[in-house]
Amino acid sequence: MNKKTSIKMLMALAFSALAAVAEKQLVDYFQPMEPQGQLVSNGIWGAANVLPRDIQNGLEDPTLKNWCYWDGRIVKSDDGRYHIYASRWTHAVSHSVGWHDESKGIHAVSDNIMGPYEDQGLTWPHWKDGIGHNVVGLRMHDGRYAVVTSELTPGEIFVSDSPDGPFKLLGQIKVDNNGFDPGLARYPADNAGAAKHGNTGHMSNVKVLLRPDGRYMIIPRSTAPMISEDGILGPYKIMGDRVFVKQFPELNVHHVEDPTVWHSGGMYHIVVNHWPSKTSYHFSSMDGIHDWKYRGIAFKKEETKIFRYTDGTVNDWVYVERPTAYVDEETGHVTHFIFSVIDVKKGQDKANDNHASKIVVVPFDGEAFDRDMQKIVAGE
Structure with missing residues (x-):
């Protein structure tokens, strides 16, 4: 074999390897x-x-003596414990009534990232009777713990020096529309769904991210990137349109929800759910503001079974929503995702029945994911 042939073979192998990587999607x-x-x-x-299922995984009330759970994000404290700040409502009401009329912000804790997480009670019991939905937690740049709530409220942030609280209201999130449609940040007055529930003017699905550059970033329900130069309360300046509109203009913007955002492998990622098709889409950007590119299916309920155990058993949850990624501080890679799941259609979960919702923790090979994503970007 001559030198020229050898080089051609090596190049062919390299292109073949890159093509194999490019075919992989987040779900893999x-x-x-x-x-x-x-x-x-x-x-x-x-x-x-x-x-059968593992009732020790994540957060649930297995015998339904009290609660249904939803939302959440995992936060690790300095003592090695794992915390989920989420929402709950009583099983004495239906899912539809529960999330809108009874949802409260709660705190749960575990010594193991997979669970079981033990409910510690309301996160802010002295503020509006603990009301909370779209609840997620995070560590601030100064080390304090913060918990965010939206949807049922305008969009507030509570803070504490300790992961166990007490959490006190820091304030309401402020927005600078920056010449963009205000509806990218908050429900507009003409949104029929929000008006029906009295939620117009509220933020929704708020996810706050600490950027490596020291700024705070919000991805709301619309997926429009918002940046704060002045701390966690903002004002957050809207920096652009929805990340999916150029590549998926056919998507009904009122049917896209539950975005999650994270930074790993030197780039920013968003996963957003199109709930009518039960399909979640993955996008990435190098700076988290511009040039968001579609990277494939994150997961599609009817085609991908991500809730599988090591023995091959699969749990087929009917609705899979509210994903959030956990990025390990030491490695910088995503190691787990959590999901809010329900066993039947939401309208079929009635008061005091045998159906409910919980939070599930799923392991994720973030090291391989970041390595492959870097190869894909380098080859573009």
């Missing part, structure tokens, strides 16, 4: 769940499609 990096306890079916809630 989810890992099987190691059960934290025995998989069980008897004496717990749930339709047959989510049985």
